[in-house]
Every structure is written in structure tokens, then in C-alpha cells.
Amino acid sequence: MNLEKVIFGFFIVFAFTLNFGFFVGEIDVPHQHDVFELFAAIVVNLIATVLKFGDRTQVGAVHLATSLVADLQLIAAACIWGYAVYVSGHGMTPGVMSSVVSFSGGALMANLVSVVLLIGETLQLRR
């Protein structure tokens, strides 16, 4: 067993599960989507991105790309949330909430690809 592999897998799966946790629920109901969960998802995603730096294989490049996509989508979701609450002053209307959640849904897809890559890579290694 390799500790590096454990940490790597942990963060990728954790980013995916946190993202999923934020995403589930009615799309336009604010109280079903927790702001702490979004925060945690962003942080874990950023860490996962940094962990993928420096891998020069083709799979490594796709890994990094998916993570960058997920970061972009989640940060966009957080920005929309912040804008709605503090700048526009409308608060979390169902419309705003659904766009936040759909952005996180996009990030979820990217994270899913990342997890699939991880699993595929693992299965390729014959034991």
C-alpha cells in the first residue's frame, strides 16, 4: 500500500462526495443546500487540484483538467451566491438557488469523470 495513493484517492473521492452532498435536494429550495458543504467542497477540490500538479502522463493531464473544471464551476456557484446575497440584495430566490445548484451539478459531473478515471486507472494495474 502506498500512502500517496491513499491520499490522492481520498481527496478525489472526497471532493466528489462533498459535491454530491451539496447537489442533492430540490434544485430551488435554499434550505436543502448547505453553505458549509459548498465551502468544504471548494476547499477539498482545490486540494485535489494541487495534488494533481506535475503528473506528466496523458491520464494525469485529463485528471488535472477535470479538477480545474470542477474548481471553476464551484467557484462560480459561490460567486453567484455571494452576489445574490450581498450585492443585488434579492437574497436566495428560487431562481438564484437553482443556478447555484446547477453549477455545482456541472462540477459534480467533472468530479465524476475524475473518479471514473481514478477507478479505471486502478483497475488497469494488474495485481
Add this chain to the structure above:
Amino acid sequence: MPNIFFLVLRRMRAPLITLILIYAISVLGLVLIPGEDGNGQPYSMDFFHAFYFISYTATTIGFGEVPFPFTYLQRMWVVVCIYLSVIGWAYGLGTLFSILQDKRFQQAVLLARFSGAVRRLGEPFYIVCGYGQTGRRLCQVLEERGIRFVVLEPREERVTDVMLADYRFDVPAYSGDAGNPQMLQTAGILNPHCKGVLALTGDEEVNLAIAIAAYVLRPQLLSVCRAKSQAVAENMASFGANHVVNMFEAVGRRFRMALHAPQASRLWSVLSAFAGDPLPPLSQPPRGHWVVVGYGRMGHAIRAALLAEGSSVTVIDLSIPADLQAGQYVVGLGVDAHTLTLAGLEQAVGVVACTDHDANNLSAVATARQIRPSLFVVARQNASSNRVLFEAFKPDATAVRSEVVAQECLRAMVSPTLARFLELIQTRSEVWAGAVLREMEALCGDRVPESWVLTLNGQNQAACYALLLNPQPRLVLRHLLLDPQEHTLQLPCLPLLLIQGGEEVLLPPPETPLMFDARILFIGRSEAHRAQEAVINQYRLIDYVRTGVVQPQSWLFRWWAARRSQTMANGDD
């Protein structure tokens, strides 16, 4: 080739993760710790404000406590955050700077830049391995001819010299072991634009390694290698298409030619010299008794040349030469009158000072001249920085190592036609060579003329047109000697050799008809070269030199000209 950006990111992984964690913990703490608003009501900070606060606190900007003054608990947490973030940033920046200052990292950056510069060259180029005296001289000449090159040199300070040499174009240079095939690949040996490799390092083994690598990687590539000893030269020559320059042999060969045929030898020197240099004078070494000071490799070559031309030789050397009989040599430094007289200087016609020490050479020829002022003096100049001394002393002939090697290299690289011409002149008489020299002097005065080769092939559209599409009137050599601005004037150039259809014509007569794929070697002034390039590339000009009539260009005037010639033809009937 590692990508520098990802190399940095890879080594920055730990500090970046630390920073992300510190930010996350600080923000989360601020959000979770209860605070009070202006009215003393419980208030808990949101993520946006927490992130805003941490961002400006961590970067030591510090706008104060927003949106409300902090409670004691919050302030305690902020103290922790401040120290955490300072540690995070110090760690991150420290790692970044240590990476950037790492010698190996800087080397990697230089290498990446070098290989990028080579890849972007996009023009034919040569790889020059070794930037010593010879390399420098050759690079200058290549620059004058507008040929690009890449420099590989093991010593770092010489690479800096390349940067400071003020060439007209950017010269990619890198300090690396040229004998390493991987290094040669980085320098672009596999690049389709690469035309040749010049192995000019001082180390013969490295030169041999370059020759082998060039032969294995690109067998068709021109590779010119400098050799010092016969064994290595033969080893290099065994690699197919290589051209080996053995400096001492080259000097010996030229010296023998000068003894044998002074006019042909001068013609050879003029055509080998670099354009714009002063014209080399006629040197006529006399036959008789010679004294050779220094019996190294060059001494061997010169002694052999002298003996072959029927002179007698006494050698002066510090050690007893193994291959000579007693009486053929004198042991000594050769700088004092005693040893020189012992070697028979009183009866000698010439002296050759060819040790590898410039001061000794100068001293030897000075003493010899004092004893016998009428001597023919040949001196070897080792360091190009001593040129002033040798010029002031005015020996009858000077052998400069870097010049000789550079000339030999250039001939091999740039013009096989010129090399062929130089072979052919050795079959001609002295009178013939003298006549060519007189014509050359009439044309270009006291400077070495430029030499160039004109090839009439598919790359020159006007040549194709005049030879294939519209072959009337027939294109003859005379047409190429006319000024395309004014056809009654001659261009300042002289055709030396015409190669076409398997025939080689020395000094071709002007009325020789030209065929497709003809190669003509010219010497003359550079404006003639430019004019000829224009003629073989523009329909209008080639028709003008062929007919002497300015052809109408536009459709209207063509129509008018056709009409007029028609009416004139009708009028004749």
C-alpha cells in the same frame, strides 16, 4: 524535455496545499465563532466576509474589523489566523524562491529556452560545436553570409561570449557536452532545417563522438570535424560522408603547393579567403636549405612538403626526434643564434617557426632575420590575439590555425562547386593561374572578391521560363553577365566554372549556351550577385537581358505592342 511550469508546480505542491488548508481553517473558524452586531445582537459571520477578512489580513493589508467590531473570542481566533497565514506565505514564497535560485533549475530553464529557440529557427542552420578561436571566426563568416547557426560549447563563459558577440540574429547557445548525442538532438541535429554539424572543439575525442553521433542519427548530414592526429582523422573519415579537417595536413599541403606552383597557390588562397579581406600576396618560397624550428605535427607536415619538393631540411627541437638521423636535427629551443647557426642558417634560404608558443616563434624568426635578412620567413601564429605582433613583424607567410581550419570548414560547407574548382586549378599551368589572378585583380582591386554559385533549376522561376517555356532567343552565359538595369553595361563578375550536363568548363566563354540544371561559379562584387539573383527570378529582367528590349508589362501595353508589331509586319508585306 520537462515543462518548466509544471516542474515548478510539482515542487510547489506541499506549500500550496498548506496555504489552502490555512485559508480554509481560518475562514471556517471565523464563520463558526459567534460575534455581535452593532446593537449587541448575536451575529455570525458569513463565508463571504470571512474570506474577505482573511484575504486582506493574510496578505498584511489589514482594513480593520468588518462588518462589525470583533468580540474577544473572534480576536483570539484572528491572532491564530494571522500567525498561521504568515507561516503559510513564508513557506510558499520561500519554496518558490529556492526553486528559482536552484542552479539545476536555472540550467533546466536555459536548456528549455535553448531547445525552444532551436525549434523556432525555421531556416537552414549549422550546429557549431566549440566556440574557440576557430568557432568564432567561422561564426563571423557565417553571419556575414546570412547563414544561421547554433552554438554548443562546454565552457560557460564562452557561451556568454556568444550572447555578447552582437550577431545580426539571435544565436541559440548552450553550455553542454557536445559529445553527448542527446545534447546534439536538443541542438537540432534531427531538425530538417539542420544542414550540418561542425565539430571544432579542442578535444579530439569529443569531435570523434560528434562525428559518430552525426553519422548514426543523420547519415546524409554534412559533418566537418577537426582532427589533430592522423589516427583520429582516419577514424572520423571512416564515417561515410564526413569531411575531416586536419589543420597540420592542410598547412603542409598548402605549403607544398606554394613551393610547387606559386600562382596556383595564390589563386587557391584568394578563393579560400573570406570576402573583404585583403588580397593575399604572392608568396614564392625558394628551394634550397630550410631550417624548421619546432618539430611537432606542423613541423612534420612542413618538413615532408619541403623534402617532397627537393629541398633539404634541418630541424631544431627541444627533444631528440625519434624518426630522424643524426645531422638532420639540432637539439635546442631555436631562439638563439648558436642553435640556428648550427642548423645551417648561414646557407639557408628559409626558416619556418612552428612551435605552439607564439613568443618563441617570433623570437626565432627575429634572430634568424638578424643573421640573414634575405631569408624567407614562415611563422605559425597560435593565438588570434597575437595578430598585431605578427602583422608588425611581417613574415613572408603566416599560418594561423583558426583561419586555416575555418577556411577549410567553410569550403566544405558552403560550396562544393568551389571545392571542385580548387581541385581543377591544380591541373592547370602557372601561366593560366596568373592570368586568372590578373583578371580578378582588375575586377576587385586589392580585396578578396565574393564567390557564389548560380544554379539554374526549378527554384528560379525566370530561369525555368527562359530555358524551358520560352527558349528563344537562346539563353547564353553572356546574358547573365549583363546589368539588368542597362544591358550595355557589364556586371563586375567573372565566371570561373560551368558545370552542366556532366561537363565541366573552366573559364567558360560568354557565348556558351546554358542548359537546365547548370551550375556556374562566379567571383566578383556582391552587387553582381544580387543582380543575377534578380535576373534568374524575374521574367521581365531575363527577357530584357536576352533581347535588350524592355517588355511591356500591363495587359494594355502588351496588346498595343502586339498590334504594332502586327501592323509593322503587314506594312512590310
